[in-house]
Amino acid sequence: MVEINLMDLQARIEAAADRIAPYVRRTPLEFSHGLSEKNEGNVFIKMESEQRTGSFKVRGAFNKCLVLRSEQPDVHVTTASSGNHALACTLAMKTVGLTGTIYLSENVSKTKELALVREGAILRHHGTDAVEAETKARQTAQEEGIPFISPYNDMEVMTGQGTVGKEILEDLPDVDAVFVPVGGGGLIAGIAAYIKAVKPTVKVVGCQPAHSAVMAKSVEAGRILDLPSLDTLSDGTAGGVEEGSITFPICQQCVDDWVLVEEDVISDAIYFMMADHHKTCFLEHKLPECDRSAATPARLVWLPEQLKITDCGRSSWGGHRCLLTDSTEVPWEVSGNHFLWSKHFHREIKENNRM
Numbered sequence: 001m002v003e004i005n006l007m008d009l010q011a012r013i014e015a016a017a018d019r020i021a022p023y024v025r026r027t028p029l030e031f032s033h034g035l036s037e038k039n040e041g042n043v044f045i046k047m048e049s050e051q052r053t054g055s056f057k058v059r060g061a062f063n064k065c066l067v068l069r070s071e072q073p074d075v076h077v078t079t080a081s082s083g084n085h086a087l088a089c090t091l092a093m094k095t096v097g098l099t100g101t102i103y104l105s106e107n108v109s110k111t112k113e114l115a116l117v118r119e120g121a122i123l124r125h126h127g128t129d130a131v132e133a134e135t136k137a138r139q140t141a142q143e144e145g146i147p148f149i150s151p152y153n154d155m156e157v158m159t160g161q162g163t164v165g166k167e168i169l170e171d172l173p174d175v176d177a178v179f180v181p182v183g184g185g186g187l188i189a190g191i192a193a194y195i196k197a198v199k200p201t202v203k204v205v206g207c208q209p210a211h212s213a214v215m216a217k218s219v220e221a222g223r224i225l226d227l228p229s230l231d232t233l234s235d236g237t238a239g240g241v242e243e244g245s246i247t248f249p250i251c252q253q254c255v256d257d258w259v260l261v262e263e264d265v266i267s268d269a270i271y272f273m274m275a276d277h278h279k280t281c282f283l284e285h286k287l288p289e290c291d292r293s294a295a296t297p298a299r300l301v302w303l304p305e306q307l308k309i310t311d312c313g314r315s316s317w318g319g320h321r322c323l324l325t326d327s328t329e330v331p332w333e334v335s336g337n338h339f340l341w342s343k344h345f346h347r348e349i350k351e352n353n354r355m
């Protein structure tokens with residue numbers, strides 16, 4: 001197993017926190033009456049939905065861009081993403097004065113593209129899906145000898161995301177367990193490394209959609225698996241894990257447990273965030289029969305049931321839990337044929353899942 005150095009990671013995360021402080025928000029840690037009532041304990045939500053650009057991704061993007069600028073002020077970078085990472089990198093590059101090209105697939109949603117263009121992104125289209133666009137971005141970076149900014153498999157990106165863990169421990173020192181949504185693992189690896197370095201008794205739980213649980217299944221198998229993903233409402237946490245990713249050994253060694261969340265439970269979570277925490281979600285009308293992944297509001301993983309289940313096995317976990325919402329509204333798809341996430345739609349999804 002690859003050895004990890006927790007003290008070094010802690011130092012990097014602390015340095016990242018100082019570096020990005022002028023550019024990112026310290027997001028609130030909000031007490032959730034609704035979730036606390038459903039569970040025997042106090043549940044808090046770290047509102048990364050209130051972060052600049054609507055997700056935690058700006059933490060890693062600013063950390064990476066600031067380090068790059070200090071090493072090579074004129075460097076041009078590439079990245080590939082049509083979602084939160086792209087928007088975060090665009091803002092970070094513009095703010096710190098770097099230039100960069102974002103690779104998108106040919107058939108990316110025009111609304112997503114427009115949001116990036118509005119922020120001033122330089123875009124290049126390649127291929128028919130995200131993997132082809134990323135391959136092209138990496139290839140270009142290699143040919144031109146310039147950096148490619150991975151959304152998760154990058155030390156500065158991961159340690160930038162780890163600043164969320166530092167804020168949680170500072171704002172809720174007696175937290176018992178932290179639940180984190182996981183895709184490629186940059187967010188949880190940063191948070192878990194910090195927590196295990198500073199207060200190892202705090203449990204860290206990775207949450208993935210059952211439809212796309214590559215990291216959880218890879219950790220279980222002891223190696224990174226190449227698994228297909230099904231469409232999921234939580235599209236930010238969908239997708240595979242790159243071979244050799246630095247996030248994998250950290251997930252293996254610092255994450256205490258994993259929960260897989262079904263689509264109807266994710267739908268419950270979206271509805272709950274609207275009803276209890278006054279969040280608004282937009283969604284394409286054609287759902288749920290087709291194209292769920294195109295515009296999904298599920299940027300959080302919710303878990304009252306899982307919290308209970310997890311507790312059954314580990315009654316010593318204590319009362320303070322912290323869930324991480326990682327963004328709420330999807331700014332992309334707001335023009336066109338949309339409607340507000342509604343009770344009616346919520347019911348439709350639940351029924352659909354039951355069939």
Ligand SMILES: Cc1ncc(COP(=O)(O)O)c(C=O)c1O
Nearest residue numbers: 084182183184185186187236326
């Ligand atoms: C909103 C949101 N949440 C969670 C994730 C997962 O983050 P990571 O890939 O670092 O695990 C992403 C990744 O794009 C995201 O956009």
